[in-house]
Structure formats: C-alpha cells, structure tokens
Amino acid sequence: MKNILKSMVALLSILVAFTSCNNTSNQNAGALSGSAAEKVYVNPGEHDEFYAFISGGFSGQLSVYGLPSGRLFKVIPVFSQDAEKAYGYNEETKPMLNTSHGFVPWDDSHHPDISQTNGVIDGRWVFINGNNTPRIAKIDLSTFETTEIIEVPNSAGNHSSSFVTENTEYVVAGTRFSVPIPQKDMPIKDYKGNFKGALSFISVDPEHGHMDIKFQLIMPGFDYDLSHPGRGKSHGWFFFSTYNTEEASTLMEVNASQNDKDFIAAVNWKKIEEYVNNGGGTMMAANYAHNVYDESTHTATSTMKKEVLTVNPLDVPGAVYLMPTPKSPHGCDVDPTGEYIVGSGKLSANLTVHSFTKMLAAIENESFAGDAYGIPIIDFEASLAGVVEQPGLGPLHTEFDGKGNAYTTFFISSEVVKWKLGTWEVVDRQPCYYSVGHLMIPGGNSQKPFGKYVVAMNKITKDRYLPTGPEVTQSAQLYDISGDKMELLLDFPTVGEPHYAAGCPADLIKPRSKKLFKLEENNHPYATKNEADTKVVREGKDVHVYMTTIRSHFSPDNIEGIKVGDKVYFHITNLEQDYDVPHGVSMIGANTSELLIMPGQTETFVWEPKQVGVWPFYCTDFCSALHQEMQGYVRVSAANSSTPLRWSLGEDIE
Amino acid sequence: MLIAVLLPLGLFLFPLWKITLEAPQYPTPLGMYIHINDFTDANPHDIKNINIMNHYVGMKYIPEAIPEFKIFPIGIIITTVIGLIIAFKGNYKWFLFWFILMMVLSAAGLYDFYLWEHDYGHDLDPKAIMKFTNPDGSIMGFQPPLFGSKDILNFTAHSYPQLGSLFLGLGIAGSFVAHLIGKKNHKKALRM
Missing domain, CATH: 2.130.10.10 (YVTN repeat-like/Quinoprotein amine dehydrogenase)
Structure with a gap:
C-alpha cells in the first residue's frame, strides 16, 4: 500500500511537472509570436535590411522584395x-x-x-x-x-x-x-x-x-x-x-x-x-x-x-x-569554403556530401569506377565526405549560413532541416506550408552568407491565405536563423512560382539606385529635349510625332493632318528631371499598351488609326495636381483628305 | 584694414544667400543658392523643379541671369580697389568712409533683392492655374522671406545668408574695427 501511495505521488508529481511544462511552453509560444511580429515589422518610412530578388517562375519575371518585411517593391519584367x-x-x-x-x-x-x-x-x-x-x-x-x-x-x-x-x-x-x-x-x-x-x-x-x-x-x-x-x-x-x-x-x-x-x-x-x-x-x-x-x-x-x-x-x-x-540529385550546392558539394538526391532518404579535397585526391590516384562515354567516374567512396542520415524526405536544395550550418529543403516531408557541416548531424527542423522547393539565405551562394534569415519558397499554398478560387497565391516563408533554433516569422505571397531567389544587404544596392535619367545624356534618335523642338514629321504613310511631357501637359497636344491608314509613331520624351515624376500616355484604340516614361527617358508607341474622328490621348500616371488636364487630341481625316499636317500647344490650330 | 578689404572677395567663391523650400513631397528639400553672379541648384535640377512648382500659381521662371549679376561683381571689384587704395594711402577717417560706403551699398543690394523677391512673388500671370486670395480678399503673393522662415501654402520657405555674406559682413565690420583702432592709435600719437 505504501508503495502504491508512493508511486501515486510520484505519478502525480510527474503529471504536475508535465502540466507546468506545457504551461511554460504555451506562454513561450505566445511570447515568441509577439516577438516574431516585431522582427518583421519595419516602421513606416523606414527601409528593409535586405533586398530579395525572387524568381517569378511561370510569370517570367523577377520580383523585388524587402526582408524581413516581405513587402513587394517591384516586378521587373524580364x-x-x-x-x-x-x-x-x-x-x-x-x-x-x-x-x-x-x-x-x-x-x-x-x-x-x-x-x-x-x-x-x-x-x-x-x-x-x-x-x-x-x-x-x-x-x-x-x-x-x-x-x-x-x-x-x-x-x-x-x-x-x-x-x-x-x-x-x-x-x-x-x-x-x-x-x-x-x-x-x-x-x-x-x-x-x-x-x-x-x-x-x-x-x-x-x-x-x-x-x-x-x-x-x-x-x-x-x-x-x-x-x-x-x-x-x-x-x-x-x-x-x-x-x-x-x-x-x-x-x-x-x-x-x-x-x-x-x-x-x-x-x-x-x-x-x-x-x-x-x-x-x-x-x-x-x-x-x-x-x-x-x-x-x-x-x-x-x-x-x-x-x-x-x-x-x-x-x-x-x-x-x-x-x-x-537518386536523381536536384540541388548541387557548394559551401562557403568551397570544400563541400552537397547533392540532394531527391528520391533518396539521405543527403550525400562530396569533398572537393577528396575529389582531387581521387583524380590524382585515379580512383575510378569506370567511365561514361569516356568521362571518368570517380569511385563513390573516394570523393564522399559524409552522409546526413535520414534528415527528411525529398531533399531538394541546400544553402549555408557561414557559421558551419547547412539548411536543406525537403519537398515531400515539407520542412527545412538545419544540419552541421563536418559532423553531418541534424540540429533543427521546421515545417513549411507546404512542400518547399528552394530556399535562400542572402549571400547563401557565395563565400560570405549573411546568415540572419532564410526564405523558403513553397510549391503549394492551399489554405494559408484567404482563398481566391481554384488558383491560390504562391508563397514564401521567412525564418529567423540567427539563433540555435530556426523560428518561423512570416508568410508572404509571391508573384508566380518562386523557384529560387537571391538576396543581399540593401546597402550594397540602395546608394547606387538611380533616381532619374539625365536629359542631357539621352541619345535616343527620336528624343526631343525641349518644347521648342517638338514637331510632327510625315514620311509617306509613317508619321513621327516628336512629343514631350512636363507637368502638366503634352507638347504638342493638338495634332491635325493624320489620315486613316497612317502608322503614327509617338516618340515621347519626359522632360522632367525630378525623382519619381514619370508620365504615362495612352491613345484611344491603340493596339498596344500604355507607355510609362521615367524622367529624362524617351519611349515610342505605334498607333494605326482606323477611323475618321478626333481622338483623345491622356497621361496615365497621376503626375501632378493638373494630371486630369494632361490630355490632347488627334484629328484623323479620311485617307484621301487634304487636311494639312499641323500641331500646336496652347493656341488654336489655324 | 587690408584684410577687411579683401574679405568681400569671398563672394566670388561662396554663395551670398540660400532659399530652401520644404514640403512633404520633397523629402530632399528644393534649394537655390544666390551667388554674386549666378543662381545655382542646391541639388541637381532644383531650380527647374522650383519653376515647375511655381508655374501653377503663375510665378515667372527664375531667370538664367539678372542685370545685378553684372553690376554686383563690378561693384565689389570697384569697392575693393577703393578699399585697397584707402588701406595703403588713407587714414582711419577714410576707413570709416569705406565702412559707410559698404553699408550703404549692401543695404541697397538687400533692398534690390527684396524688390526682386517682391516682384517674383507678386507679379503673377493673370492666367495662373491656381489663384489664391488672402483672408481680406487681396490676391495672395508668394514672396519668399528676405530673412527667416515662412509658410507658403504647402511649402515652408527658408531664406538665410551663406558664407559669402559672412565674408562681406566680416569685411565691413573689420573696416569699422580698423577705423576704431586707427582712431585710438591716432589719439595716442597725439597725446605722445
């Protein structure tokens, strides 16, 4: 009976211990999620610490994000x-x-x-x-x-x-x-x-x-x-x-x-x-x-x-x-020292790591296991540095933090696994939502990684965001890797499927980012550098409009003498020389896109008018207080008409 | 006295005045330096962008050159030559003369600057895009302050002298000091 009592007490105390453990871990989770928000919050008007360039996959483009905020700045058309x-x-x-x-x-x-x-x-x-x-x-x-x-x-x-x-x-x-x-x-x-x-x-x-x-x-x-x-x-x-x-x-x-x-x-x-x-x-x-x-x-x-x-x-x-x-390796990643080459056999349960030093020795010693079409095959054991045993399922890609750790994505088990170079031991793992492809540590593909964050790029999103019909957003996830354990900080949507990314400290790029193009350095063959030089030139059926924009008008803004069947080239130079003052332009019925012209830049769109009439064009970028007034007209006459070619700004065409 | 006379030549090296315009849309403020013979941008294209802003309220473009840009440098050279002659040949009474001359000319210069500013801020295009009136119904002017800071619509305008003015001021003050020292020495010499 005493024994039973004793064991009851022991059991109770263990239970109490467990309960209190649970309590603390719950509290920790609460505290952690609070600090996660702080870690990704960038105050209004302040800048992110890193740029991340995330591939757009089937969008064909490259998007520019800030880390740690996960804010999208630009989609660069590529x-x-x-x-x-x-x-x-x-x-x-x-x-x-x-x-x-x-x-x-x-x-x-x-x-x-x-x-x-x-x-x-x-x-x-x-x-x-x-x-x-x-x-x-x-x-x-x-x-x-x-x-x-x-x-x-x-x-x-x-x-x-x-x-x-x-x-x-x-x-x-x-x-x-x-x-x-x-x-x-x-x-x-x-x-x-x-x-x-x-x-x-x-x-x-x-x-x-x-x-x-x-x-x-x-x-x-x-x-x-x-x-x-x-x-x-x-x-x-x-x-x-x-x-x-x-x-x-x-x-x-x-x-x-x-x-x-x-x-x-x-x-x-x-x-x-x-x-x-x-x-x-x-x-x-x-x-x-x-x-x-x-x-x-x-x-x-x-x-x-x-x-x-x-x-x-x-x-x-x-x-x-x-x-x-x-087993059909996908990633083939080289650590910052250049010694280890990590092969992620995507159908294998293990990660295979080759040693560059051992590879050279094997070549020296001719430790070959045959050849493929005459190319020597190095004996598997001869170049093998080590194996990370059973770290997860479906390894795809590895990057490095520069502190002796590697981070590998596992598509099938949907996680990022942190392991140590040299000892090959797994030290941490964090789930991904869901089925991660590549990951990126800023500078992770160089001798000098900035091992503060890792971005995991997922292949499947499912229920992680508000649904948008059958096609849901693509997604990336940001983890803090500055400590011993990884910590999930943020989910953020991406443009197209994010296959891979490259990142670096913002200070490397920010000071070199141009604010505008210098007008005097514009060598576009159809550039017009001041309003006095604007003109309209007919060359047979081709008409070249040398037009300028400055707050808040086009010059010229009235054009007559265009005929049905003409091919009209609008060569538009933005005369502005101020930061963030682009002008846009679009022409009714033009079978092309708008133009968005940066200060000092010249761009050209083609318009082939098909109908007689007076057709307006306007600025598409809210450029100024008088943006709505930034508009103009082109008079289109019949193909056989004799309307003379004229253009003007600020006065009626005679 | 020699130093005092040469100091205003600093006007050819450093700007006389600076006008700065601050607004929320201009995290880097627009600015213009006024030199003895030129207007220059504080940052590239600032004057062009000031002109673009100001055309909305019908203000004229800041001219490439004004007659003063020719007159002022000549004036400074002439007064410097006069000063040099005085420094070598004249006595403390002449020092006072040069001091008064410079004070009068500087005051005239400032008054001229004020007139230009007033005209710039009030002689508005009757077809101005935006017309503003004062509470009393008169047409609002956009004259930047001669000295100090002033809110004009969404802009805060600052107008302060620059290094060139400091050189001019020190030169003028120096001539007065030279006069005082000269006077003191003269009296001493008399007593002895």
Whole structure:
C-alpha cells in the first residue's frame, strides 16, 4: 500500500511537472509570436535590411522584395511582356524578346543570382534564366531594368542556370533536356547515345556586363538539373547535378528513376578556358539572339549570332569527372569554403556530401569506377565526405549560413532541416506550408552568407491565405536563423512560382539606385529635349510625332493632318528631371499598351488609326495636381483628305 | 584694414544667400543658392523643379541671369580697389568712409533683392492655374522671406545668408574695427 501511495505521488508529481511544462511552453509560444511580429515589422518610412530578388517562375519575371518585411517593391519584367511598363510593347523594348524562334513574349524564369567579386556579392547585376526558350537575362541593379538577354543555342529546358562564378567571369547555363546537337529530324527512340547535353559558359564583361558565349561543353545526353560554382579552394570548377543517366525518352518518372546513382559532373572550367584560349574547340553553325538594351539611347537592339564554340570533353583530358550521387540529385550546392558539394538526391532518404579535397585526391590516384562515354567516374567512396542520415524526405536544395550550418529543403516531408557541416548531424527542423522547393539565405551562394534569415519558397499554398478560387497565391516563408533554433516569422505571397531567389544587404544596392535619367545624356534618335523642338514629321504613310511631357501637359497636344491608314509613331520624351515624376500616355484604340516614361527617358508607341474622328490621348500616371488636364487630341481625316499636317500647344490650330 | 578689404572677395567663391523650400513631397528639400553672379541648384535640377512648382500659381521662371549679376561683381571689384587704395594711402577717417560706403551699398543690394523677391512673388500671370486670395480678399503673393522662415501654402520657405555674406559682413565690420583702432592709435600719437 505504501508503495502504491508512493508511486501515486510520484505519478502525480510527474503529471504536475508535465502540466507546468506545457504551461511554460504555451506562454513561450505566445511570447515568441509577439516577438516574431516585431522582427518583421519595419516602421513606416523606414527601409528593409535586405533586398530579395525572387524568381517569378511561370510569370517570367523577377520580383523585388524587402526582408524581413516581405513587402513587394517591384516586378521587373524580364522574359514576359508587361503592359504596365510597356516592356515588350514599346518600340524600344520589343527587341529584348526576340529569339531564333521570333518574338517570344513569355518564359519561365527560374534561378536569379547576383554578381560577385572575389567570391562576395557585389550587387551590380542579377542574372536569371528563361527555362523554356533557353535564355539568360541580366538585370542592371542601378535601374532595376533588364538590360541584356542572350539566347542559348543547343539547349532545351535551360534549368541548371544562371549561376555565376566567383568574379562573375561566367554565368553558367546548363540544359535540362538533352537534344540532337545540332538539331535534326530523327526518331525519338534513338535518343540514347545520340542526344547531347550542352553546358554553356557565358562570359561577362567585367565593366559593362555584356554577355557572350565563350564555349559550350557538349556532354552525354543526361538531364542537367542544377549547378553551382566552386569557390575559394574549388574556384575554377563548376558542379552540375544530373538525372536520367538512364537516357530514357519516355515515361520519365519511371524510366529516369531506375539507376541507383546518377552523377554530379565536376567541370574544371579554368582548364577548358585555357584550352579554348589556345585555339581549342570546334566552331559550330548556330542561330541565336543577343539582345542588348542601351541606357543612353533607351533602346534595345537584337543581333542574331551565327556560330558558337563547342568543346568535346574528351578533347580536354582532366577537365570533366563524374561523381556518383544517389537518386536523381536536384540541388548541387557548394559551401562557403568551397570544400563541400552537397547533392540532394531527391528520391533518396539521405543527403550525400562530396569533398572537393577528396575529389582531387581521387583524380590524382585515379580512383575510378569506370567511365561514361569516356568521362571518368570517380569511385563513390573516394570523393564522399559524409552522409546526413535520414534528415527528411525529398531533399531538394541546400544553402549555408557561414557559421558551419547547412539548411536543406525537403519537398515531400515539407520542412527545412538545419544540419552541421563536418559532423553531418541534424540540429533543427521546421515545417513549411507546404512542400518547399528552394530556399535562400542572402549571400547563401557565395563565400560570405549573411546568415540572419532564410526564405523558403513553397510549391503549394492551399489554405494559408484567404482563398481566391481554384488558383491560390504562391508563397514564401521567412525564418529567423540567427539563433540555435530556426523560428518561423512570416508568410508572404509571391508573384508566380518562386523557384529560387537571391538576396543581399540593401546597402550594397540602395546608394547606387538611380533616381532619374539625365536629359542631357539621352541619345535616343527620336528624343526631343525641349518644347521648342517638338514637331510632327510625315514620311509617306509613317508619321513621327516628336512629343514631350512636363507637368502638366503634352507638347504638342493638338495634332491635325493624320489620315486613316497612317502608322503614327509617338516618340515621347519626359522632360522632367525630378525623382519619381514619370508620365504615362495612352491613345484611344491603340493596339498596344500604355507607355510609362521615367524622367529624362524617351519611349515610342505605334498607333494605326482606323477611323475618321478626333481622338483623345491622356497621361496615365497621376503626375501632378493638373494630371486630369494632361490630355490632347488627334484629328484623323479620311485617307484621301487634304487636311494639312499641323500641331500646336496652347493656341488654336489655324 | 587690408584684410577687411579683401574679405568681400569671398563672394566670388561662396554663395551670398540660400532659399530652401520644404514640403512633404520633397523629402530632399528644393534649394537655390544666390551667388554674386549666378543662381545655382542646391541639388541637381532644383531650380527647374522650383519653376515647375511655381508655374501653377503663375510665378515667372527664375531667370538664367539678372542685370545685378553684372553690376554686383563690378561693384565689389570697384569697392575693393577703393578699399585697397584707402588701406595703403588713407587714414582711419577714410576707413570709416569705406565702412559707410559698404553699408550703404549692401543695404541697397538687400533692398534690390527684396524688390526682386517682391516682384517674383507678386507679379503673377493673370492666367495662373491656381489663384489664391488672402483672408481680406487681396490676391495672395508668394514672396519668399528676405530673412527667416515662412509658410507658403504647402511649402515652408527658408531664406538665410551663406558664407559669402559672412565674408562681406566680416569685411565691413573689420573696416569699422580698423577705423576704431586707427582712431585710438591716432589719439595716442597725439597725446605722445
């Protein structure tokens, strides 16, 4: 009986202990959620600590957010037309979307990466890949505008892109789908051994950032999924994850998942660069667009390039090796020291980590386990640094905090897992809502991560926000990673599917952000720099209107002598030289978008009037107190009329 | 006396006056420096943007140049030459003469500045987009203050002298000091 009493007392005290534990943890949760709000709250008028550039996925664009607030500042049009900003609609930016397939007004934007100097993010440009019609774009972070797009020939599903090397020597674009190179009419079933995968190294001019394909490495016909640069000790190498080493071409979900191990391809690009610089490689006929936007003329030009230098990996011994990595790896991520290459075998229960040092030793010792089409396969154990055992299900992507920790996303178990480099032990895990894809730590793909926050980008949202019919918002989540344990701070909606993001401290970019374009530096061929020079010029059926805007009028605002069947080019220069005073313009019935013209800029839209009448146009951006009065008329006469061409401002046309 | 005479030449290096306009929409205020021979922007394009603001109430554009920009520099050079002659040849009585001359000319300059400001603020385009009246029914003027701060509609205007004026003022004051010292020394010499 005594014993029973004793054990009763013991049991009670344990229960009490548990209850009080529960109480404290509940209180903690309350306190924590309160501090979470404080951690993401940015006072009105104050600025966020970080910029985050989040890919727009199937929107084709790149959106700019502030962290930790999760506030959206701008959607930069990159691969898709944007009627709001006239991108791809006005005459100046239409060439940006030119390709070898003609004008392609959309793409699937995936992996932004910010330029680097000495392995550290420099905040000059951000690069992003168009996945569908293979292209790489460069966005200038002084204007937050897309200033260059280069098409990638011999590529399809431009997915293992667009990651930069340590000094932005190259932005790298790898093909996800292997294809016949060059393209030709052949049976699909003959894929194996005949299709090839092109890995493109696009050089970046250190001063202007102009891109040029230096060489394409023509690899076996696998699917090249993701890639990352070596850094520090592994600078000069690039790593690509592969799947479908089976080289299947149908029912891929089954047929490309048969091999126990696929590969991470290690490419010594320095060696290939040297080979190419010494005249190596084969120049091959090609056809791809190179589109460059000139900030001084405010105009893009598109040039078709006709050849590309290709390199057969077998011609450069010691340049390419394959590291076996379990189960169709997705992410292929290099830690800040450059020593560890983390392969996220998405069908594997474990994470495989390769050691760069061991890889070099294995190459030295020729610890090979055969070859694939002549490319040496390194013995699995020889390059293996360690395995993170059973951290979760469906690992996809890893980034680093610079303090010896790695953070990996798990799609199937829907969580972020924090683990330690070197000991491979899991130290924390936090759920994601739901099914996270990539994650991003500002500077996480560089030698110097800013390990304060991680942004997880989810593939599924379901019930997390107010519903909006069958199609719900896409979503990202912000975690505080400054402590031992991760803490979920914020959910925020994103534009399109956020595949990947790049972030950096705001101070790197903010001071360089332009406030306006200097009018005296405007070299647009149709620019009008003062009202006295405005005019209307007829050249046959083409009519060029040299128009200006300044608060609060167009000059001219009355135009007569336009005829049905004319093609009227409105070249509009915004004469303002004040911060945040754009003017917009739209013409009734114009089969195009509005223009939104920044101070000092010239843009052009085309109007082909089809009906006789007097047709108004107006300013679309609330520019000033007299914005509503900022309007004008164009008189359109019959095609055979003799109405003289006249224009005016502030007086009646005689 | 020599130093006092040379100090006003600082007007060719530094602005005389500055007018600043603050408003909620201008987190960086608009500003204009008035030099002895020029108007300049405090920040790039400020004068252009002041003109754009002011045209709504019918104010004239701030001119590229005014006649004073030619007269004032000549005036300063002439008075400096006179001052130099006095400094080398004259006695303390002449120092007082130069002091009075400079005081009169400066006052005239300020009055001229006031007249220009008054005209600028009151000679409004009859077709002005927005017309404002004072409580007594008279047409509201937009004259910036000669000295100090003043609220004008949504703007707060500040008008204060700059380094150039300080040099001028120190020069004038210096000549008076030179006069006093000269007088004292003269009396001493007399007593001895």
